[in-house]
Amino acid sequence: MNDITTDDIRYIAGLSKLELSDDEIAKFRDELAEIVGYVERLQDADLDGVATTAQVSGLVDRTRPDEAIDPSKADNSLQRTTRQELLANAADTTSEGYIKVDKVL
C-alpha cells in the first residue's frame, strides 16, 4: 500500500475544484490508496526507452481551412446552433449574450 495521506486528498480535491467532507476525505483516501496501489505494478515493468503513446488514431496534425461558417448553410445541427441556443443552458447571462460570473478581482 502506498502512502497517500488525507492531506494529499485535500490537495488533489483542491486541484479538482471539489469540496469534500472529512468523511469523504477518509473514504477517498482509502479507495485511492487501493487503486493507486494497484496501478503501481507499472513501476516494476521494464519500460526503459519505450516511446510514449498519447493517441492511436494514426493521424498527425490534421488541419482544416480557417473559415467562418454560415449557420444557415450548415449541413449539421451543431454548426446550425446559434449563440442564443447555446446560452440557454448557462447559469446566468447578460442581455448582450455573455455569460455572467461573480467578480474575480
Next chain:
Amino acid sequence: MSITELVSNHVDTASVAATIEKSLRAASTDTHNAVIADLSERAHQRVETVGKQLEQGDTLRLAGVPVVVKDNYLTFGAETTAASNMLKGFNSPYQSTVVERLEAEGAIMVAKANLDAFAHGSSTENSDFGPTTNPVDETRVPGGSSGGSAAAVSAGIAPVALGSDTGGSIRLPASFCGVVGYKPSYGLVSRSGVVAMASSTDVMGPLTNSVADSALILDVIAGRDKLDSTTIERASDDYTQLTSDKKLKIGVVKEYFGNGVDVAVESVITTRLDALEQAGHELVEVSIPSTELALACYYIVVPAEISSNLARYDGLRFGHHAQDAASLDDFYKRSRSEGFGDEAKRRIMIGNYVLSSGYYDAYYKKAQQARTKLTQEFAAALGDVDVLAGPVAPTPAFKFGANTQDPLQMYLADVLTVGSSLAGLPAVSVPAGVTADEQLPVGLQLIGAHNHDLELLQAAAIAEGVQS
C-alpha cells in the same frame, strides 16, 4: 427479425407508425429501468417525415428502424443527462453526428438508455437514475456502462441501441445480456456530440441482435466527420459484405484464460472455439504478455483524460449550477461537488493525482510507455492471425451490490477489454452460449487489426453461426 427484413416491411407512414408505436409502448412499459427518457414526441414527428419520404419513393436503408440511444449522446427531443445529476435538465441545441447519420437513413430514436453516470462503471449501478436490471436475470446487473442499451435490445424494446465503449462499455453489457456489441476501430465513428469520457479511447458503436445488424449500423455511421478531427477514412465502402467462405486463423490469447477467469466462462468460450476448429478454422495460441499491465495502464490514462474532460463542468455554461455561492471559486467547487457522484469524483482525483507535479513521470509517462508496448504486442500477434479471441469478461453477469463496496474490484470486470481499447483496435462481443450451472450468457470477444473492421465483422459472423 433482422433490421433489413424490418425495413423491407416499411413502405408508407402507416407501416412505419406501427413499428414505432410498438417500440414506444415497449419503452414506456419497460420494467428493467433500461430507458430513462422518452422521445415519443420527436419519434411521432419523425414517423411522418420518414413515411413521406417512403411514399415519395426515397430509399432509406434504416427506414422506420427504432433506435434506443445511450443517454450520453446528444439528441433532440429530450434532456441529455449522461445519467448524472450534473446534467439533469440539459437540453442540447444540437445532435451527435451518429444520431444525425442514422436519421438521414430513416432511423427513428425512441428512447434514451440508462448508463453508469458519465459512462463511469461496469454495472449501470452507478446511474443517478437507479440501476438497470438484466432482462436475463433480474437479480443481476446488465453490465456497463452501456447497460441500458444492452438491456433494451435484450428486452426487445428496439433492435438497435447505441452505446459507447471506452474500456469495454459496449462489449461487457453485450456479454452480460446475451446480445451483440460492436466496438469499432478508434476513430472510425465520430465522437462529435457525445459526452466525452476519455478522448483517446472513446468509441461509439451499436448493440444489436445479430452481427449483420451491427454491420449495417456501422456501415451507416462509419467514416470521416469534419466535426471530429480524430475520425479516420473508412477502409471499406461496404461493411455489410459478411459472407465469406474463408477459413480463419484465430489467435487464442493465452493471457485471457486462467488468471481469475471463471471456469464456467472458460468452458463456454472453449466450446465455441472448438466448434470453430471443427468447422475447419485454425486455432493458434498467441500471447499478449503486457495484458497484466493493461488495466493498470488504463486506470492511469483514462482517469487522466477524465480529469481533463470533466474540467469543463464549471456550473456556468451548462450543467448543475450551485445556488448562493460566496465567490466564483466557491461556485465552481459547489456546482461540481453537488453535481458529480462519487465515481466521477474518484476518477477526477485519480487523474489529477497521476498528472500532478512529482507523479507525472512515475504514473502517466509509465502508462503511456506501457500503452506503446501493448499496442506493439497486439500488432505483432495480429500479424500472424486474422483475429484474436478470448472471453469478454472474467465472469458472467454478477449480482447487484457484489462489487459496489470496492471500486477496484469493479474495475477488474474490464480486465480483458481495456487492452484493445488502449490499442484502438476494433472488438466485438458475440453471444457464445450460457454457463452450464446458472444459464447466464457469455460473450466471445474477437479483436481485429486497426481499421480492419470488415474482416472482424466477417469473423464475428462466422463465430456467431457456428453451432457449439
